[in-house]
Amino acid sequence: MAGLSVRSVLVTGSNRGIGLELVKQLLGKSNPPQWIFATCRDPEGARGQELQNLVSKHPNLMMVKLDAVNPASIEEATRRVEEQLDGSGLNLVINNAGIFSNVSLATVDSEEMLSAYKTNVVGPMLVGQAFLPLLKKAAQGSSQKGLSCSKAAIVNISSVLGSIERIPETFFKPVVSYRCSKAALNMLTRCQALSYAEDGILCAAVHPGWVQTDMGTQEADLPVDESVRGILAVLPTLSEKHSRSLWSWAGKTIPW
Numbered sequence: 001m002a003g004l005s006v007r008s009v010l011v012t013g014s015n016r017g018i019g020l021e022l023v024k025q026l027l028g029k030s031n032p033p034q035w036i037f038a039t040c041r042d043p044e045g046a047r048g049q050e051l052q053n054l055v056s057k058h059p060n061l062m063m064v065k066l067d068a069v070n071p072a073s074i075e076e077a078t079r080r081v082e083e084q085l086d087g088s089g090l091n092l093v094i095n096n097a098g099i100f101s102n103v104s105l106a107t108v109d110s111e112e113m114l115s116a117y118k119t120n121v122v123g124p125m126l127v128g129q130a131f132l133p134l135l136k137k138a139a140q141g142s143s144q145k146g147l148s149c150s151k152a153a154i155v156n157i158s159s160v161l162g163s164i165e166r167i168p169e170t171f172f173k174p175v176v177s178y179r180c181s182k183a184a185l186n187m188l189t190r191c192q193a194l195s196y197a198e199d200g201i202l203c204a205a206v207h208p209g210w211v212q213t214d215m216g217t218q219e220a221d222l223p224v225d226e227s228v229r230g231i232l233a234v235l236p237t238l239s240e241k242h243s244r245s246l247w248s249w250a251g252k253t254i255p256w
């Protein structure tokens, strides 16, 4: 299988967990991207330390401040990326930032529901809107036929917990706000795919597996490096048809 070959990529929430591992594995590729934009909420703070160390070793890595619930911060991030790309487009946006809360219908309140929705759905929507001109530019500048992650794409990191069809098999935890937000993210992905296809932009949702991160806990099935190796192997296989369901890190389709 051909690996992912992409000129520029932006990953949200990349200071820890799956986002950080995506950045590390992209940097370690034999054909790394010319530009990796690793976004996080607090690049200067302790939470950004590991990324800061990577930046000092890799001139193709740039840290960019981006808070997915703050439209002004997303706009500012767009300006910085555009400046760095110096007239080129951005090929791939990975909406990875997300939050999780273990609440049931008995304990969830409106604040928690809205917070999950804001980060997990509104954030990816705003990021997609803000980077659309740069994604369009990448698509227009490409001679590739069809839609692909190396040409221009938005990949939303979703979850099987948002799948309505899969709920009987996986309902081991209620996690109501998270499930509802990821179901909405799946719908957003479908809407983005339908809206942005005419601009040459692929939009897909990927489930990373149950992964050993702060969110997934150490009880999870998958080490983070294995999940991310899987995701990076799946990305180059994605095409138009992959916007019709959720795709797992192992390349399997998951019904919405």
Ligand code: NDP
Pocket: 012, 013, 014, 015, 016, 017, 018, 019, 040, 041, 042, 047, 066, 067, 068, 069, 095, 096, 097, 098, 099, 100, 119, 123, 157, 158, 159, 160, 207, 208, 209, 210, 211, 212, 213, 214, 215, 216, 217, 220
């Ligand atoms: P972590 O909790 O380990 O990391 C979450 C990341 O998202 C952190 O970098 C965090 O930044 C960032 N983030 C949270 N809120 C915001 C915000 N408002 N703006 C910008 N960044 C933000 O989670 P994972 O790495 O495990 O999860 C990554 C993605 O994968 C999420 O979308 C999650 O839903 C999804 N996923 C994870 C699974 C798992 O088992 N781990 C399973 C299925 C899906 P900060 O450090 O500043 O808080």
